[in-house]
Amino acid sequence: MNIKDFLHKESSSGIILIIVTFLALILQNSPLSTLYNSFLETPLKIQVGNLEIAKPLLLWINDGLMAIFFFLVGLEVKREVIEGHLSSLSKVTLPIIAAIGGMIVPALVFLSLNGSDAIAKDGWAIPTATDIAFALGILSLVGKRVPLSLKVFLMALAIIDDLGAIIIIALFYTAKLSILSISIASIALLGLFILNRMGISKRSPYIILGIILWVSVLKSGVHATLAGVALAFLIPLKSKDESGKEFSMAKEMEKELHMVVTFFILPLFAFANAGVSLKGLSIESLFTPVPLGIALGLFVGKQLGVFGFSFLAIKLKIAKLPDDSTWLQLYGVAILTGIGFTMSLFIDSLAYDDPTIYNSADKLAILVGTFLSASIGFIVLKLATKGKQ
Numbered sequence: 001m002n003i004k005d006f007l008h009k010e011s012s013s014g015i016i017l018i019i020v021t022f023l024a025l026i027l028q029n030s031p032l033s034t035l036y037n038s039f040l041e042t043p044l045k046i047q048v049g050n051l052e053i054a055k056p057l058l059l060w061i062n063d064g065l066m067a068i069f070f071f072l073v074g075l076e077v078k079r080e081v082i083e084g085h086l087s088s089l090s091k092v093t094l095p096i097i098a099a100i101g102g103m104i105v106p107a108l109v110f111l112s113l114n115g116s117d118a119i120a121k122d123g124w125a126i127p128t129a130t131d132i133a134f135a136l137g138i139l140s141l142v143g144k145r146v147p148l149s150l151k152v153f154l155m156a157l158a159i160i161d162d163l164g165a166i167i168i169i170a171l172f173y174t175a176k177l178s179i180l181s182i183s184i185a186s187i188a189l190l191g192l193f194i195l196n197r198m199g200i201s202k203r204s205p206y207i208i209l210g211i212i213l214w215v216s217v218l219k220s221g222v223h224a225t226l227a228g229v230a231l232a233f234l235i236p237l238k239s240k241d242e243s244g245k246e247f248s249m250a251k252e253m254e255k256e257l258h259m260v261v262t263f264f265i266l267p268l269f270a271f272a273n274a275g276v277s278l279k280g281l282s283i284e285s286l287f288t289p290v291p292l293g294i295a296l297g298l299f300v301g302k303q304l305g306v307f308g309f310s311f312l313a314i315k316l317k318i319a320k321l322p323d324d325s326t327w328l329q330l331y332g333v334a335i336l337t338g339i340g341f342t343m344s345l346f347i348d349s350l351a352y353d354d355p356t357i358y359n360s361a362d363k364l365a366i367l368v369g370t371f372l373s374a375s376i377g378f379i380v381l382k383l384a385t386k387g388k389q
Helices: 003-007 011-029 034-040 057-083 089-114 132-141 148-172 177-197 203-220 225-234 249-273 282-286 289-315 327-336 340-349 361-384
Strands: 043-048 051-056
Touching: 011 034, 011 132, 011 148, 011 249, 011 340, 034 057, 034 089, 034 327, 043 057, 043 225, 043 327, 051 057, 051 203, 051 249, 057 148, 057 203, 057 225, 057 249, 057 340, 089 289, 132 148, 132 340, 148 225, 148 327, 148 340, 177 203, 177 225, 203 225, 203 249, 225 289, 282 361, 289 327, 289 340, 340 361
Parallel strands: none
Antiparallel strands: 043 051
16 A cells, blocks of 8 residues: 555544554653653744744644644534535434433533542543544444445534534633633634625635634633634635636635644644653552543443434434444444544643643543543444445
8 A cells, every 4th residue: 555545544544643642652651751741842932013922832733733623623514514414404413412412421421420529520521522533544444344324424423523522612611811802803703704705715814814813812711723613614615716616715725624634733733642651650540530530431421422312312213223224333333432532632631731630640541431432342343244245
């Protein structure tokens, strides 16, 4: 297989994430840990007049590059809602119900262990997330024996799950707000809306206002990644160029960003955030309330929520089982939704802004829950599709 073929395989993104995760773990737990941490703490500053943004590299990755990831998510959500898998009630009913279950049950599992701790309970959203790239990558490893309808179901569910994560970040992980910055962000959003309604087909005005939006949101107390989502929703899905020919700016940008996000931004984010120091950690530390709540939320809560809510919806005839699939196959996909990985690590960084608060046991729990969900889900799907061509 050549590099070009590898990059176009659905499983390649998952393979790369696994490689960079192990690399980060090795570096953090080797004599090179100082070099690894120095790399992440490299100070970077941009200053224009009195406006200054000074952050270590880790925060530029988490606040800056991840805004581009959420911009891509926003473009995907918009396209799917208008003309894709989320465009009709019949298509979206089962994924919506499954996604709701996949957020409620893991949160309840986590809170059942941590609800009485004022600091720990802030992490309730960590096990509610699904890493869409990783989950689809594992599903693709099963091969063509998996019905297309199940791949569509998982993709739609993960997109709704991402939308839920965006709402959660906006509502629960927002710091004290700056009225001035919020006002500037609102003006930028109004400008983007006007550009959209006027049918402006040049990218540069959207990019300029998008940068202003990101900077103002960054300074506002609202998490900066939400600027990426807001910008995406205001990029035209249908436009006309100067010659009157129709094209889609949103689809073009989505296509162009897909490879960058999949093979650069997400791996870099994983490399920067998955470097868990195992020093001082023990098996017992994973059984303390926060790590246990995260791991059980991902591995147990996600599958129970997704499969349980799906089962009820289908039995009550609110929705139907995906075409050509079985209950065991649906259960296997439900297990895969416990692959939180990059999304869970991201929410973890928001919930516990002091990375030493749980001595990295929280991040290790995300990796454990993800590994269990990926491996057991893969095994169940292999058994469920055994003998199929």
